[in-house]
Amino acid sequence: METAVHITNLSVNYGKTQALQNIFLDVSEGEFLGIMGPNGGGKSTLLKAILGLIPVTTGQIQIYNKAHMKNRSEIGYVPQFSNMDKQFPISCIEVVLTGQLKHGLAPFFHYSKKDKMTAWEKLERVGIEKLANRQIAELSGGEFQRLLIARALAVNPRILLLDEPTASVDAVSREQIFTLLEELNREKTIILVTHDLLAISSKVKKLACLNGTLVYHGEPEVNDKIMKQLYGCPVDLIAHGVPHRVLREHKEEE
Numbered sequence: 001m002e003t004a005v006h007i008t009n010l011s012v013n014y015g016k017t018q019a020l021q022n023i024f025l026d027v028s029e030g031e032f033l034g035i036m037g038p039n040g041g042g043k044s045t046l047l048k049a050i051l052g053l054i055p056v057t058t059g060q061i062q063i064y065n066k067a068h069m070k071n072r073s074e075i076g077y078v079p080q081f082s083n084m085d086k087q088f089p090i091s092c093i094e095v096v097l098t099g100q101l102k103h104g105l106a107p108f109f110h111y112s113k114k115d116k117m118t119a120w121e122k123l124e125r126v127g128i129e130k131l132a133n134r135q136i137a138e139l140s141g142g143e144f145q146r147l148l149i150a151r152a153l154a155v156n157p158r159i160l161l162l163d164e165p166t167a168s169v170d171a172v173s174r175e176q177i178f179t180l181l182e183e184l185n186r187e188k189t190i191i192l193v194t195h196d197l198l199a200i201s202s203k204v205k206k207l208a209c210l211n212g213t214l215v216y217h218g219e220p221e222v223n224d225k226i227m228k229q230l231y232g233c234p235v236d237l238i239a240h241g242v243p244h245r246v247l248r249e250h251k252e253e254e
């Protein structure tokens with residue numbers, strides 16, 4: 001099986017802040033990797049480093065055996081919802097068209113009919129083609145999240161990186177998004193940052209736990225010791241009553 005992402009000895013500093021240190025992580029093609037960890041644990045930094053949006057301080061990242069900066073077109077990125085301006089006056093189909101990075105942002109550029117057809121297909125792929133001409137300000141949280149996924153698909157990436165795709169949506173939309181991601185995972189490698197323990201337990205195939213360093217990488221089942229290393233508090237406080245779904249069944253008094 002091919003290695004989609006190969007990370008060796010990665011450290012990332014922002015000035016004096018060391019956000020990530022000595023990360024070694026391989027992601028195989030077809031994997032559905034969940035990344036979890038506390039606020040400030042470096043999850044977004046890891047995604048941004050893979051994407052080449054921030055410089056690495058030490059170490060290397062390879063995407064399909066090439067330096068990551070030379071192979072960025074293999075990756076589609078779904079940013080954190082809260083970082084997007086929904087009031088910007090733009091329609092859904094236009095958002096997906098902007099995902100076709102090859103055109104850059106040249107002034108007076110006109111997209112071809114083929115570009116528009118491709119964008120429409122991506123909206124159809126995520127189930128919101130009927131909203132193609134709607135302004136993004138008029139979308140629900142779940143619809144907007146699916147639009148961001150359609151935009152990421154515009155370059156036909158082999159790898160999809162998502163930063164908390166279910167953070168701002170209700171339970172029904174959340175389920176729909178994870179069903180969509182499961183379908184997409186049949187043809188794409190998925191790397192997902194999430195605080196959603198239910199998603200981790202039922203959907204992801206592998207789990208990485210980040211708290212500055214890579215505390216755990218393996219099956220999506222972690223023990224109390226790892227949770228304490230990650231969050232510094234008992235797991236039950238974090239999982240809000242569903243620890244057994246992520247943790248091996250354990251007695252209450254343990």
Ligand SMILES: Nc1ncnc2c1ncn2[C@@H]1O[C@H](COP(=O)(O)OP(=O)(O)OP(=O)(O)O)[C@@H](O)[C@H]1O
Pocket residue numbers: 014017018019037038039040041042043044045046
């Ligand atoms: N642009 C930046 N400049 C300086 N420090 C930064 C910058 N971005 C992140 N950091 C710091 O790097 C560390 C890791 O942040 P990061 O956003 O990657 O964590 P995270 O795990 O994604 O957090 P969250 O769950 O809150 O989104 C934090 O200490 C943060 O304050």
